[in-house]
Amino acid sequence: MTGIDYTQKIPNNVDLASDKRLQRALEAWQPAYIEWWNSMGPTDFNQNEIYLRTAISVEKDGWAHYGFVKMPDYRWGIFLTPAEAGRTIGFGDHFGEAAWQQVPGEYRNWLRRLIVTQADTEPASVEQQRLLGHTAPSLYDLRNLFQVNVEEGRHLWAMVYLLQTYFGRDGREEAEELLQRRSGNADHPRILGTFNEPCQDWLSFFCFTMFTDRDGKFQLLALAESGFDPLARTCRFMLTEEAHHMFVGQTGLGRVIERTCQLTKENPGRDVKDFGGIPFDLIQRYVNYWASSSTDLYGAEVSSNSANFFSAGLKGRAYEERYTEHKALNDTYELDRFTDGKLVREIVPLRNAMNEVLRDEYVKDNQKGIDYWNRVCEKYGIDFRFRLPHRRFNRKIGDYAAGRFDLDGGLVTEAQWNEHAPEWIPTDADRAYVKSLMQPVTERGKMAGWIAPPAKGVNDTPIEYEYVKL
Numbered sequence: 001m002t003g004i005d006y007t008q009k010i011p012n013n014v015d016l017a018s019d020k021r022l023q024r025a026l027e028a029w030q031p032a033y034i035e036w037w038n039s040m041g042p043t044d045f046n047q048n049e050i051y052l053r054t055a056i057s058v059e060k061d062g063w064a065h066y067g068f069v070k071m072p073d074y075r076w077g078i079f080l081t082p083a084e085a086g087r088t089i090g091f092g093d094h095f096g097e098a099a100w101q102q103v104p105g106e107y108r109n110w111l112r113r114l115i116v117t118q119a120d121t122e123p124a125s126v127e128q129q130r131l132l133g134h135t136a137p138s139l140y141d142l143r144n145l146f147q148v149n150v151e152e153g154r155h156l157w158a159m160v161y162l163l164q165t166y167f168g169r170d171g172r173e174e175a176e177e178l179l180q181r182r183s184g185n186a187d188h189p190r191i192l193g194t195f196n197e198p199c200q201d202w203l204s205f206f207c208f209t210m211f212t213d214r215d216g217k218f219q220l221l222a223l224a225e226s227g228f229d230p231l232a233r234t235c236r237f238m239l240t241e242e243a244h245h246m247f248v249g250q251t252g253l254g255r256v257i258e259r260t261c262q263l264t265k266e267n268p269g270r271d272v273k274d275f276g277g278i279p280f281d282l283i284q285r286y287v288n289y290w291a292s293s294s295t296d297l298y299g300a301e302v303s304s305n306s307a308n309f310f311s312a313g314l315k316g317r318a319y320e321e322r323y324t325e326h327k328a329l330n331d332t333y334e335l336d337r338f339t340d341g342k343l344v345r346e347i348v349p350l351r352n353a354m355n356e357v358l359r360d361e362y363v364k365d366n367q368k369g370i371d372y373w374n375r376v377c378e379k380y381g382i383d384f385r386f387r388l389p390h391r392r393f394n395r396k397i398g399d400y401a402a403g404r405f406d407l408d409g410g411l412v413t414e415a416q417w418n419e420h421a422p423e424w425i426p427t428d429a430d431r432a433y434v435k436s437l438m439q440p441v442t443e444r445g446k447m448a449g450w451i452a453p454p455a456k457g458v459n460d461t462p463i464e465y466e467y468v469k470l
Helices: 020-040 105-128 139-166 168-178 202-223 229-266 280-298 304-312 350-379 414-424 428-437
Strands: 049-055 064-070 332-339 342-349
Touching (some): 020 105, 020 168, 049 139, 105 139, 105 168, 105 202, 105 229, 105 304, 139 168, 139 202, 139 229, 202 229, 202 280, 202 350, 229 350, 280 350, 280 414, 280 428, 304 350, 332 350, 342 350
Antiparallel strands (some): 049 064, 332 342
């Protein structure tokens, strides 16, 4: 079933109507979800019509329809890619065995933990971004924000379907808890640290969608390899939607950089702040902050959990098909450990380094975005070049959280860190300046003075299109 049934109360392509118990459970959860959206989503825009895309198929071509809809009326639903006949598990101890259609009892707790952790990121990001609509630099950007928000909401539905379908009462309780935690709440926070960080301006939003949503891409790629077939199929379709989120971040920050390039060329020798622009070095500090925070999301460099998930066939490597050996039993991984205040080169079993293997792919993919931004600078003849901070920089999770490291990954003292931190990560003054620029622009086709227009509009519409009916 590749088409999506929109005649049901909950749109789906999983024949939900045939399972009345599950249908009742999900329909009972639906009002709580709407209540959460109405209290913790972009609530001040609930009555506005937004030009949004909605999935109509899970095929790669022609999968989405564009039209105006009020966000509370968006048809959140449950969409899985088609089942692959004869699919086998592609890695780990169960390599070559038939993929599971039900949860293996011995892996139930591990699998639930993986699903809940992924699920928790989806409502968290909506909560982090809920007030950004009031300061959008254009209707185009406002529409993109809301597209990201409703799709994160749909991704929550995707994970809740798995919990409710395959984990019984425990799954139902977890689904309820997903609507109770709150981003940044000291007493009941979201599970992962980055999803409790404030995201209060559009420079942060573009960095978040560039770096944090890119983490989401690689977590989904790893889970899309899962031997638990419903999880794999769910994640494959989520990846289709996730691509737009990273596009928003990479091109959004690119447009900020382009505007700074323009102001620099128009006003040689002057501070772009005098003309309402965002300086390159300030943008770089935001990049350093969000890139390092998102790098933490992969967990510890050496991890028994990552080894267990891989061996069990629950979470694989991104692009597993590119590897020639899929059990990783005899392979090793070489890395720098931080032990007793110094870096020590170690060789560890590859299975224990699966977090780092995934982080390797993430870092390489991030560099493509950095290269994109630097081409913008080159186009304008600007000498400034953006860079990724080293993966050891500003870490809160893993080996490197115990030390201080500079942008190149070199070990520094606490005094050196304190001296240079204002050059490396955003200061209070940086945040205050960026906040001062955050004034809404609601005229069709117009942009705030700190960001350049996009290259083209959404779905072949002109940039002057009324993307949000205010």
